[in-house]
Amino acid sequence: MGKSMGTVDKAFHLLSCFTVTEPEWGLSDLARRAGQDKATALRLLNSLMAGGFVEQDPDARTFRIGTAVLKLARVREASFPFLSLAKPPSERLSASIGETIHVCLPEADALATVHIVEPQRATRVYVDPSQPLPYHATASGLAFLAFASAEFVDHALSSTDFRAHTEHTITSREVLIDALAKIRGGAYAVSSSSFELETIGIASPIFDASGHAMGTVAAACLASRITPELETRIASAVTGTAIEITRALGAEPPARFIQSHRELGA
Amino acid sequence: MGKSMGTVDKAFHLLSCFTVTEPEWGLSDLARRAGQDKATALRLLNSLMAGGFVEQDPDARTFRIGTAVLKLARVREASFPFLSLAKPPSERLSASIGETIHVCLPEADALATVHIVEPQRATRVYVDPSQPLPYHATASGLAFLAFASAEFVDHALSSTDFRAHTEHTITSREVLIDALAKIRGGAYAVSSSSFELETIGIASPIFDASGHAMGTVAAACLASRITPELETRIASAVTGTAIEITRALGAEPPARFIQSHRELGA
DNA sequence: TTGATCGGTTCATTATTGTAACCAGTGGTT
DNA sequence: AACCACTGGTTACAATAATGAACCGATCAA
Numbered sequence: 001m002g003k004s005m006g007t008v009d010k011a012f013h014l015l016s017c018f019t020v021t022e023p024e025w026g027l028s029d030l031a032r033r034a035g036q037d038k039a040t041a042l043r044l045l046n047s048l049m050a051g052g053f054v055e056q057d058p059d060a061r062t063f064r065i066g067t068a069v070l071k072l073a074r075v076r077e078a079s080f081p082f083l084s085l086a087k088p089p090s091e092r093l094s095a096s097i098g099e100t101i102h103v104c105l106p107e108a109d110a111l112a113t114v115h116i117v118e119p120q121r122a123t124r125v126y127v128d129p130s131q132p133l134p135y136h137a138t139a140s141g142l143a144f145l146a147f148a149s150a151e152f153v154d155h156a157l158s159s160t161d162f163r164a165h166t167e168h169t170i171t172s173r174e175v176l177i178d179a180l181a182k183i184r185g186g187a188y189a190v191s192s193s194s195f196e197l198e199t200i201g202i203a204s205p206i207f208d209a210s211g212h213a214m215g216t217v218a219a220a221c222l223a224s225r226i227t228p229e230l231e232t233r234i235a236s237a238v239t240g241t242a243i244e245i246t247r248a249l250g251a252e253p254p255a256r257f258i259q260s261h262r263e264l265g266a
Numbered sequence: 267m268g269k270s271m272g273t274v275d276k277a278f279h280l281l282s283c284f285t286v287t288e289p290e291w292g293l294s295d296l297a298r299r300a301g302q303d304k305a306t307a308l309r310l311l312n313s314l315m316a317g318g319f320v321e322q323d324p325d326a327r328t329f330r331i332g333t334a335v336l337k338l339a340r341v342r343e344a345s346f347p348f349l350s351l352a353k354p355p356s357e358r359l360s361a362s363i364g365e366t367i368h369v370c371l372p373e374a375d376a377l378a379t380v381h382i383v384e385p386q387r388a389t390r391v392y393v394d395p396s397q398p399l400p401y402h403a404t405a406s407g408l409a410f411l412a413f414a415s416a417e418f419v420d421h422a423l424s425s426t427d428f429r430a431h432t433e434h435t436i437t438s439r440e441v442l443i444d445a446l447a448k449i450r451g452g453a454y455a456v457s458s459s460s461f462e463l464e465t466i467g468i469a470s471p472i473f474d475a476s477g478h479a480m481g482t483v484a485a486a487c488l489a490s491r492i493t494p495e496l497e498t499r500i501a502s503a504v505t506g507t508a509i510e511i512t513r514a515l516g517a518e519p520p521a522r523f524i525q526s527h528r529e530l531g532a
Numbered sequence: 533t534t535g536a537t538c539g540g541t542t543c544a545t546t547a548t549t550g551t552a553a554c555c556a557g558t559g560g561t562t
Numbered sequence: 563a564a565c566c567a568c569t570g571g572t573t574a575c576a577a578t579a580a581t582g583a584a585c586c587g588a589t590c591a592a
Contacts, residue, residue, distance in 0.1 A: 006579075007273050007274060007548080007549070007579080007580085008310060008313035008314065008317075009313050009317065011277070012313070012319070012334075015338060018338070019341060020340075020341055020344040020345065023341060023342075023345030024345070026569075026570080028568085028569065037550060037551065038570080039549090039552090039572075039573090040549075042570080042572090044274060047272050048274065049476065050275060050278075051275065051278035051281075052474070053338075055475035055476060056476075057475055057516060058517070064346065065338055065341055065342040066342075066474065067371075067474050067481075069338040069342055070339050070342060072281060072284070072319075073335045073336050073339035074286075075285060076289075076331040076332075076335055077336075078286040079289030079330065080289070082333075105333075105337070106337060107341075112340065208321055209321035209323060209324060209332075210321060210322075214318075214333045215333075250323060251321070251324070252324055272548080273548080273580065273581095292538075292539080293538080293539055294538065294539075303581070303583085304582085305541080305542090305583090306581060308539080308540065308541090309581090327538090
């Protein structure tokens with residue numbers, strides 16, 4: 001990590017090493033991965049264990065995320081319930097534009113879909129709730145990265161594989177960074193058949209109180225239906241819903257974001 | 267806090283101040299509550315905010331739990347899914363003894379019911395999933411405290427109100443501490459109409475990898491049905507299920523606990 | 533005006549931390 | 563057996579980062 005960081009930050013850096021794909025670490029492995037000394041890592045882990053944020057397997061001596069996070073997550077959900085706040089606006093959005101809406105939260109190297117609303121309509125896109133959405137290949141991923149913290153983007157970019165899910169997928173870091181800059185100038189991301197053929201995603205970030213993306217709301221549309229005018233109409237509705245959810249969470253989107261949303265409606 | 271603690275521990279102490287009943291704190295209030303200097307608390311909060319563990323309301327300048335805990339909780343649930351691991355044993359338990367089973371996790375000053383299984387039986391106890399179970403008045407609460415960490419017990423005892431929910435509720439700290447010691451000598455707690463009249467709770471702790479209680483599993487029985495022999499049979503089944511869930515979570519109950527369970531079966 | 537809050541900053545003092553070397557144990561090779 | 567390359571964990575001391583009383587500017591009440 002080069003620069004000096006506070007010890008608390010280091011502890012969180014350790015925590016961030018535990019992911020869905022690598023939930024358990026031995027001491028040496030973890031210290032190497034986090035770029036920390038074994039002694040340092042162990043001291044931090046002992047504090048984390050005392051707080052219940054990590055546990056140690058009694059036999060294998062491996063470390064894993066502890067139960068304290070469950071408690072805190074319940075406190076957070078009890079006071080600022082993300083899902084129950086995000087659902088009503090998503091349903092209104094789906095009813096208003098007649099397309100499938102999905103809400104996502106970030107995992108280590110992909111987005112996880114946590115809510116889906118399907119419209120009352122014969123033809124509609126099916127979103128698989130169990131499939132992780134890669135950052136480089138989906139509208140949600142692009143919208144999230146465009147408004148995520150610089151550190152998060154660095155980490156996501158360095159751990160993404162740029163796999164081509166279709167012939168339209170962005171497969172190079174440079175192209176992706178350009179795309180993110182463009183998205184940042186507006187308020188939403190579009191992906192035309194870059195993940196599934198015949199589908200167009202239109203996504204916008206939900207912000208936390210620090211002004212960074214903490215999730216996304218997106219419409220998954222049949223490509224055959226989309227015209228430039230319709231895209232703008234949907235984008236306006238999606239960004240409006242993103243603003244609505246962000247405010248319901250007690251946060252406020254950046255002023256530039258609001259401005260871009262207004263220009264869509266005009 | 268008197269003695270010196272590591273800075274990471276202080277950061278977690280701050281986090282633990284955020285509860286369901288008090289989810290938002292101003293800087294000065296929080297520093298006072300945590301027994302820390304304002305400057306210290308602010309620096310810790312800044313680190314916590316950088317990690318996403320707390321957020322600050324842009325207007326009110328109050329702090330609250332951030333979204334990072336949701337991410338970690340999802341990692342934990344993806345690798346060691348508590349509910350999906352606890353459900354099957356609970357269902358078997360309910361079927362085997364024919365009583366309502368409920369599984370609880372700790373909140374700040376009460377237990378939260380996170381799963382309920384009702385038996386196929388005309389007469390059974392109804393457990394309200396939204397009602398917090400006070401530590402001093404329920405079998406689950408007693409079982410949890412008896413096997414919780416000393417710090418947790420201290421905190422819980424100092425913040426409990428010892429309210430008498432019925433005429434059988436334990437209402438003094440001394441009696442409670444005695445009861446906990448007795449429970450610790452065995453493997454389960456019984457509460458006879460100490461929370462709801464006509465119901466008897468029989469509860470046992472689920473352990474985390476550090477050997478402390480991280481949750482409970484309990485049977486809520488109609489008092490009129492219970493005999494000493496039946497109580498022992500149910501207690502044996504409940505403690506067995508607690509051991510089963512603990513092991514499914516990748517942890518191991520203390521040897522004394524296992525021994526006490528065996529003696530029940532004999 | 534005074535005084536008592538609040539959120540946030542400063543800086544000399546002090547305690548924690550990083551570093552590297554060292555244990556003791558384990559499993560595989562020769 | 564002897565050796566090697568690991569592992570998890572510990573220790574000493576120099577280097578560094580945390581600490582907290584005092585301080586600032588705002589705000590609010592009397």
